[in-house]
Structure formats: structure tokens, C-alpha cells
Amino acid sequence: MKTYSTAPGSERVKDIVCNICGSALCREYLLIDSARFVKCSRCGLVYQNPQPVFDDLKRRYSEEYFNYERINEKNFFNLMRLGLKDIDFTNLTANIKKTGNTFLDIGCATGMLLESMRKEGWEVKGVEICEGSAGYGRRMRKLDIYTGTLEEANYDNDTFSVVHFSHLIEHLNDPEKFLREVYRILKADGYAVITTPNVNGFQARILRGKWRSAIPDHLYLFSKKTLYSLLKLTGFNILKTVTWGGAAKGLVPGFIKYPVDKMAKSFGFGDVMLVLINKG
Ligand SMILES: [Zn+2]
Secondary structure (H helix, E strand, C coil): CCCCCCCCCCEEEEEECCCCCCCCCEEHHHHHHHHEEECCCCCCCCEECCCCCHHHHHHHCCCHHHHHHHHHHHHHHHHHHHHHHHCCCCHHHHHHHHHHCCCECCCCCCCCHHHHHHHHCEEEEEEECCCCHHHHHHHHHHEEECCCCCCCCCCCCCCCCEEEEECCCHHHHCCCHHHHHHHHHHHEEEEEEEEEECCCHHHHHHHHHCCCCCCCCCCCCCHHHHHHHHHHHEEEEEEEEEEECCCECCEEEEEHHHHHHHHHHHHCCCCCEEEEEEEE
16 A cells, blocks of 8 residues: 555646766666656655646645545554664753753644654643644644644754654655755754655565655655665664565465564664664
């Protein structure tokens, strides 16, 4: 089963250059519906080119998208929790929590993670572009959620102890600009946690165009190498990486899936990766 995706329809698109190295040289990588993915000839970044312009792109995060996020909120929440457990988040942040306990979730959807973090003593804030999801979190969970982009929220320098964004960065037109903004608002002793699909993972390599993350809503498909390059370029220090998911469900029998998943995790070629970073 593929991840949710909206049909692009009549969006305006523009040609772009590589977000990491600025090169315009690229070659065809994948064609998914009307979305053309290319690979940068210089640094290997996989990205959509041309890309929908932001004003049209944001219309995808409509009422329909809110329904998808609401229906799946528990599943997504459980996956995010597992990721945080893998990096031993509670112990990791025990010290910084004494001096500052501000937690920002960007692309926070309906706010289920924020609600659970608040119970653990964090002072939580969210950013969410989908008005339906943001409104639901504000109304039902009494959360402080800004509707719009991180740049529009315009937080002060060095505001947050933890900045978390799961399955968000691959949806953005300009991940470099976004990461520079994360850097600006993150405290000197703070952490940022990124989760995104891994285009070099086992599933992506085998399934290619049928991979669940190869969808028009994903403007970038990072590998560990390209994500690390972008993080270093924007000043971050990489502390830890975890990957999950080896064999696709239904693709292989269960007795193979379990060991393959375990191996994918041990050797870092899982379908999804989580990277823990701080200010270098
Ligand atoms: Zn490049």
C-alpha cells in the first residue's frame, strides 16, 4: 500500500537546481504519475524537477489530507514513539530539560505527539500547514499550533530545546532554507530529530517506482549520504542515525521479513531513517 498522495492536477511548476550543490546537471531517476524525479549528477541528491510552486503545493494539505492524518494519527504516533525510544530520548534530554523544556514539532498534524510530550513535562508548540489538522489539535487537545510554515511562524533565536520533524523535510521546496531556520531557533545545547524515507534503503532499491515513499508529495528522496551533506552544509553535527523497515509487507513471507527487518536495522539500510543532530 502506498502512502497518501494527492493528484497534482493543474499546479504551476518550476525548474529548480540541486538544493545541496546548486548544480543544474541531473539525470532521470523515476517517473511517478506526473512527478519527475531526477538525480543530481554532481552530488547524487534525488529530487523532483520541475517542482510545484509553493502557493499551489500548499493546497494539497486540504480537508482531505486532514482526514488522512486524523484516521492515521495513532499509527503515526506509535511509529514516532518507537523512533524516540531507539535514540533513548528520555535519558538523552534529561539534562537539557532541567535548563529548558521547550519542544517544537514541525508538521505536527493533529498534535498527538505534542499532547504526550506535554504530559512528560515539556512545554510544547507545533507548526502545521494543514488548517484542518492544526485546528483539530488546538480545539481537541488545547495545543499551541501555528498554521503555516516554520519560516512564517518566525520564532526568536535559540528558542527550542528540541525540534522534532517526522516525514516533513521531504515535502518541502527548499530543505536547505528550512534547516537554516531550524538551526536559528534551536538552543545551543538543544537537539533536532529528523525522520524521512531512505532512498538507499532495501525497499527503495528493490521496488523502485512501487516504493511506498516514491510519491508526488515527496519533493526530495534523501539517502543517508545526501541528508548528511545537507546537514553539514547548514551547520549541524550528526550524532546518531537509526533506520527501520527492510522487507515490504506482502513482498516476502513472514519468516523472511522478520530477519530482513532486523538486518536492515543493524546495517542501516532500512526504509525510513531517523537522524539525531545538534548545533555543530
Ligand atoms: Zn547536487
